[in-house]
Amino acid sequence: MSKKVKASFIVPVYNGELFIAEAIDSCLRQTEKNFEVVVVNDGSTDSTSDILAWFTLHDKRVVVLPKAENKGRSAARNAGIKAAKGDILLMLDADDLAHPERLKATLKHFAKHKETDIVYGKYQLIDSLDNPGPVVDEAGQEWNWQRVLDTKLTYIGHSTMAFRRQVLTSVAYTEGEWSSLGIDDWKLQVDAHKAGFKFGAIPYVLSYYRYKSKPRDEKRVDELKKEALSGIPEGNTALEVVS
Amino acid sequence: MKFSFVVPVYKKSAATLKRCLKSLLTQSYKDTEVIVVFDGFDEELVNVVLDLGGNALVDPKAGPLKFLVEEHGGACKARNAGAAWALGDFISFWDADCFAEPNMCNAWVAYLTGDPTLDFVYSGYKWADRPDLAGYDSEPFDPWTLEKYNYIASMFPLRKEKVLQWDESLDGLQDWDFWRRVVKSGCKGEYMPTGGVAYPFSTELPTADSISGPKADVPARIAKVRSKHGDLDKDTLVLSNLHHVNAIEVAKILDADYFPGPSFDYWHTREYKTLVQVGFDGRQLASTYYFLTAKDAKKIIYWMGPDADALQMAPFKVVNELKEQLTTSGISHYCDDQTTKNQLANINIDSSIIRFPVRFNMFSAPLPEKFKVLAYCDETYKPLIESIKKSMPDVDIDMVQPGVQYKLADYSVNLQFTEDKRLITPTRNMLLAGRYVVSNIQEPYCGYVSIEQDIDDFKRDVIKKIRTLMTVKEPDIKAQAHYRHLTAPETFIAELMKVGEEVNV
Numbered sequence: 001m002s003k004k005v006k007a008s009f010i011v012p013v014y015n016g017e018l019f020i021a022e023a024i025d026s027c028l029r030q031t032e033k034n035f036e037v038v039v040v041n042d043g044s045t046d047s048t049s050d051i052l053a054w055f056t057l058h059d060k061r062v063v064v065l066p067k068a069e070n071k072g073r074s075a076a077r078n079a080g081i082k083a084a085k086g087d088i089l090l091m092l093d094a095d096d097l098a099h100p101e102r103l104k105a106t107l108k109h110f111a112k113h114k115e116t117d118i119v120y121g122k123y124q125l126i127d128s129l130d131n132p133g134p135v136v137d138e139a140g141q142e143w144n145w146q147r148v149l150d151t152k153l154t155y156i157g158h159s160t161m162a163f164r165r166q167v168l169t170s171v172a173y174t175e176g177e178w179s180s181l182g183i184d185d186w187k188l189q190v191d192a193h194k195a196g197f198k199f200g201a202i203p204y205v206l207s208y209y210r211y212k213s214k215p216r217d218e219k220r221v222d223e224l225k226k227e228a229l230s231g232i233p234e235g236n237t238a239l240e241v242v243s
Numbered sequence: 244m245k246f247s248f249v250v251p252v253y254k255k256s257a258a259t260l261k262r263c264l265k266s267l268l269t270q271s272y273k274d275t276e277v278i279v280v281f282d283g284f285d286e287e288l289v290n291v292v293l294d295l296g297g298n299a300l301v302d303p304k305a306g307p308l309k310f311l312v313e314e315h316g317g318a319c320k321a322r323n324a325g326a327a328w329a330l331g332d333f334i335s336f337w338d339a340d341c342f343a344e345p346n347m348c349n350a351w352v353a354y355l356t357g358d359p360t361l362d363f364v365y366s367g368y369k370w371a372d373r374p375d376l377a378g379y380d381s382e383p384f385d386p387w388t389l390e391k392y393n394y395i396a397s398m399f400p401l402r403k404e405k406v407l408q409w410d411e412s413l414d415g416l417q418d419w420d421f422w423r424r425v426v427k428s429g430c431k432g433e434y435m436p437t438g439g440v441a442y443p444f445s446t447e448l449p450t451a452d453s454i455s456g457p458k459a460d461v462p463a464r465i466a467k468v469r470s471k472h473g474d475l476d477k478d479t480l481v482l483s484n485l486h487h488v489n490a491i492e493v494a495k496i497l498d499a500d501y502f503p504g505p506s507f508d509y510w511h512t513r514e515y516k517t518l519v520q521v522g523f524d525g526r527q528l529a530s531t532y533y534f535l536t537a538k539d540a541k542k543i544i545y546w547m548g549p550d551a552d553a554l555q556m557a558p559f560k561v562v563n564e565l566k567e568q569l570t571t572s573g574i575s576h577y578c579d580d581q582t583t584k585n586q587l588a589n590i591n592i593d594s595s596i597i598r599f600p601v602r603f604n605m606f607s608a609p610l611p612e613k614f615k616v617l618a619y620c621d622e623t624y625k626p627l628i629e630s631i632k633k634s635m636p637d638v639d640i641d642m643v644q645p646g647v648q649y650k651l652a653d654y655s656v657n658l659q660f661t662e663d664k665r666l667i668t669p670t671r672n673m674l675l676a677g678r679y680v681v682s683n684i685q686e687p688y689c690g691y692v693s694i695e696q697d698i699d700d701f702k703r704d705v706i707k708k709i710r711t712l713m714t715v716k717e718p719d720i721k722a723q724a725h726y727r728h729l730t731a732p733e734t735f736i737a738e739l740m741k742v743g744e745e746v747n748v
Contacts, residue, residue, distance in 0.1 A: 018702055021636045046703075047635075047710050054637035128698045129626045130633075212699075 006034040007103055007162075008086030012076030013052075013094035014042040019210065021051050022130075026097040026208075028059060032104040037062045040080040043070030074173035074184040081168045089163045091185075096159040097126070097208040106162045109202050116200035117167050118192060123157035126208045135205055143199035148190070152225045158185035160206040167197050181221055182214075190228050244352055246275045246400055247331030251321035252339045253282040254452040260291050262342045266444075268295065268308060272348035277308045277337075280325040283315030300328055318454060319409035319417050326406055333363075333400035336409075336418075340447040341398060342371065347443035351400050354433055362430035365399040367437050371445035378442045382503075383434045386426050388491060390474070391501050393419035395432070398444065405430050410471075415454050415464040423472060479740075480515040484530045486522035486547050489599065493521050493545065496600050496732045497739070515540055519739065522547035525554050525565045535568055543739055544569070546578040546594065548665055551586040566590050577739070580665050580686075600735035604675045604727065606652045607718075614713050615639040617654040619667060624660035624683070631702050638709065651676070656712050658705075659684060674726045677718030681708045688722035 009027045013020050020039075027037045039052055041064060055062040065083055068076070081089060090106060092098055102121075109119050122140035125133030139157045148154050171191045178184045193199070248267050252260060267277050278300065279292050289310065297308035313324050322336050333355070354364045369378035381394045388394070397418040407428065410420050426432070435443075449455040479499035483490030487503050494501035497519065518540045520531060528535070534542065554562060569576070569592055576594035578584050587594045618640055620628045625642070632640045640658075643649065649669075651657075657673040659666070659682040666689070670680055674688060681690035692704045728734065 017706060018634050018699055020634075022633050025636075047706065050637055050710075051635070128702070129630045 003034065005036045005085040007032075007036075007088040007090060007107065008080075008084035009035060009037045009090045009092050009098070010040070010077060010080040010084060011037060011092045011094055012040045012042055012073050012080060013044060013048055014070060014073070014076070015044045015046045015048060016094035017044075017046040017048050017051060018128075019095035020048055021055075022097060023092060023094050024055055024062060026100070027092065028061065029100050030098070030103040031100050032107060035061065035103060036085060038080045038084050039064045040076040041065065041067040042073065042076040043068055072175055072179040073182075074175040074179035077173045077184075078175075081172075087165050089165060089168055091158055091161045091163075092207065093159050095210045095212075097130075097210075098159070099204075099206050099208070101204070102160075102206040105202055105204055105206060109200060110162075110164065113200050115198055117164050117197040118189075118199045119162050119202055120156045120199070121160040121202035121204055121206035123160050123207045123209045124205050125211050127210070128212075132208075133211075136209075140201050140203045142201050143193075145193060148193075149229055152222070152229065154186060154189050156185075156189055157207060157209055159209060160202075161185075167192060171195055171197075177220070177224065181216055181224070183221055183224065186225070187228060244274060244333065244355065245331040246272075246348060246351070247326075247329035247334045247403075248275065248277045248337045249322055249325035249329060249334060250277060250279045250337045250339055251282050251318045251325070252279055252285070252288055253315070253318065253321075254285075255288065255339045257287055257291050259340050259447065260288055261295070263337070263339050264292065264295055264297075264308065266342035266345075267337065269345060270343065270348045271346050272352060275307065275348065276330060278325045278328055279308070279310040280321040281310065281312040282318060282321040284312050317411055317414075319411040319413065322409045323411070329403060332403055334403055334406050335400045336397045338396075338398060338446065340371075340450075340453070341368070341444050343444040344441065350435060350443060354435055355400070358433065360431055361433050362405050363399055363401040363425070363432045364435055365395045365432060366435040366443055368396060368398075369442040369445050371447045373448065378437065380437045381434065382487070383436075384432045385491070387495060388501065389423060389426055390472075391494075392503075393422065395422045396446075397421065401425060401430070413464070413467065415459050415461070416468050417454070420468050420471065423468075476513065478516040479519060480517070481519045481521060482531075482534055483521040484524050484527060485550070489547065490521035492602070493519060493600070496602065496735060517541045517543065517740070519543045519545060521545050522550045523569075524550055525557055525561065528565070528568075535572060542572065542574040544574055544576050545599075545739075546576060546583055546587060548579065548583050548663075551578065551583045552663075554590060555586055562590055566592065582663070582665050595738075597735060597738045598726075598729040600732045601671075601675060601730040602732055605672050606676050607723075608652055608676070610655045610678075610716065610718055611653055613639070613653075614656075615641065615654045616656045616658060616709060617641050617643065617649055617651070617669070617673075618658035619643050619661065619669060620658070621661045621663070623662050627698065627701065628658065628660055628705075631705055634702065634706060635709070638713070651678070655679060655715075656681060656709060658682060659689075671726065671730075674719075674722050675730065677720055677723035679712050679715070679719055680722075681705060681712075687725055688719060 011023060024037055024039065039062065041048060041052060049067060052064045056064050065079060088110060106119055110116060122135055122137060124135045127133065138155045141155060171188060173184045174187045178187045264277060292310045295308055296306060297310050298305040300309040300311045311324060313321050326334055351364055355361055365381065367378055367380040370376045405425060407424050409417060413420055477500045479497050481490050481494035481497065481499045481501045483503060491501055518534055518537055520534045523531065523544050523546060576587060576592055577597050578587065578594050579599050584594050584596055616638060618628050651669060651672055656679045657670050659670045664684050666684060666686060673680060680688065681692060683692060683694055685691050690708055692701060694701060
């Protein structure tokens with residue numbers, strides 16, 4: 001009889017050969033033991049598949065979904081969520097690392113705060129060689145919707161997020177432009193808030209974020225965010241406002 | 244295992260003899276006997292022995308300290324006389340002006356029992372009462388170098404059955420002659436390095452009455468031993484001060500004579516047609532005096548990388564003076580690689596590249612069944628390569644640790660990432676064996692990856708190269724042929740020994 005899996009890490013990966021091994025390894029080192037790591041190979045063309053094959057051979061807790069065509073990060077996340085068996089779902093990007101105490105802190109917070117549906121925490125920056133950078137304290141601040149409206153920023157480190165299962169059965173990651181521009185995580189946070197789910201902040205470093213600046217269409221990002229926050233598409237004259 | 248110490252005595256001070264004998268009698272290891280052989284009767288010295296509890300050898304109650312009086316006839320005659328009475332399994336021909344550390348015999352026993360096929364062991368020694376002088380470290384056992392000069396003192400234990408007669412006709416270098424004959428008769432010896440065993444004994448510096456004293460006519464003695472052994476006169480002499488092992492290799496390839504460093508000046512008993520200096524230490528010009536001032540010889544310097552590196556950091560005045568000497572004295576300059584050539588060019592020394600010769604190609608085997616990568620990195624590159632290692636849990640990558648031995652034959656691929664862009668020996672040996680290389684070295688077949696790019700792109704390039712090599716089943720025949728040709732001894736000899744203008748390789 002197999003034990004019920006309590007938590008699932010969801011890790012989408014596309015051409016992640018540089019860091020995916022470390023990312024998965026960081027999940028496997030959790031102090032809290034009851035979990036699985038669901039890795040979704042989003043059509044990688046580098047050696048990601050070889051690395052994932054090695055993990056499935058060596059650790060039963062790593063579940064690799066069959067390699068799909070490249071459909072984007074959101075689609076990959078959604079597929080992972082669907083396949084996951086845990087009651088608590090933790091997100092991790094393929095080049096980030098989870099702190100060994102992350103699962104423990106996450107489960108503790110959920111157990112203590114029955115009204116919280118979504119948690120997140122602080123994160124620390126690391127570079128390509130795992131050299132530690134500054135801790136981003138702002139990321140551990142309490143959820144403030146007004147601030148989101150004012151700044152269009154949530155400050156949440158996606159790789160620190162964890163959800164009770166029911167959140168992600170109601171709200172999904174949005175595919176398409178949101179995904180390709182890398183703001184699908186922001187969209188999910190906003191959608192979850194609109195759907196009435198409650199956020200809780202954990203004041204500890206839960207993950208390490210491997211920051212690498214990538215050029216993107218900031219104008220389009222801004223347009224999409226504005227649209228999401230006002231509920232009015234750009235150029236549309238309808239007055240219906242969704243708060 | 245019993246040791247017999249045979250101690251010939253002639254004109255030593257009582258204090259010296261006493262110190263010598265006490266040190267032998269108070270060894271931690273007890274299964275020994277000491278046979279003092281007086282090379283001519285000396286009452287005071289005989290009393291020293293009697294005071295220490297010695298008996299005449301013929302005395303049936305003779306204990307561990309015995310003595311014999313011979314008619315004066317030289318140290319060899321005395322040694323031979325004493326050896327005839329020795330009861331031990333091993334005989335040590337001990338000089339009366341030496342005294343031993345208390346655990347000297349223990350070290351001998353450890354080595355001799357560790358390898359029962361050994362006939363003798365030897366080591367270095369230090370100078371008595373002269374802490375200011377560096378000790379003599381001797382060197383690893385090689386019958387070839389023993390033919391060129393002596394590095395084994397008479398003091399070392401030799402299996403009794405293998406002991407030969409000392410040559411009573413020799414005034415000096417008696418031990419050189421003795422050990423040459425012993426080794427030629429097929430004896431196997433082992434060197435006890437100073438690091439593992441502290442200098443086991445001290446020897447006093449020669450006095451006026453010593454065999455090696457100031458009156459000794461060393462060139463004549465050398466000539467006598469060489470003549471006795473039928474040593475041929477060689478045209479070429481190889482010299483070195485810091486690159487001993489490499490210089491011996493060059494001397495063997497060139498079939499030359501060899502002397503290590505300045506302390507062996509007295510072995511220069513004749514003129515040579517060609518002098519080859521392996522490595523040139525610009526900070527020790529005095530030690531290259533012979534090389535620089537010799538007349539009528541063809542002169543070659545084979546520069547070793549570290550010596551050229553040192554020159555880059557020497558004071559301007561030193562380098563200038565050196566440059567004068569080296570560019571006006573008709574010397575041909577060679578080196579192994581472009582980096583060294585460039586450094587020499589910086590001080591206007593024009594050199595030709597000829598790869599250091601390799602006689603024995605370590606291994607030539609099919610690629611190992613299991614794919615393994617060996618990685619040599621300096622401190623600069625270590626974090627990068629360790630990061631790559633973390634990215635590839637499915638590949639066996641061994642990062643080289645200092646002090647650990649690696650069997651190159653077990654690896655298909657060698658990584659070399661070092662600031663110093665010279666091929667290190669293991670990388671060169673891997674190429675000679677047809678194995679693959681990934682490195683930051685821009686030499687043929689070295690799998691060059693540029694560091695002048697984004698770190699992540701660098702990592703991806705290295706990963707790609709390694710993963711491609713995982714699918715290769717055959718050794719790199721082209722690389723092997725290329726490097727074997729470059730390092731062939733024939734190539735080296737032809738280049739160095741040619742007459743006329745040198746040609747840039």
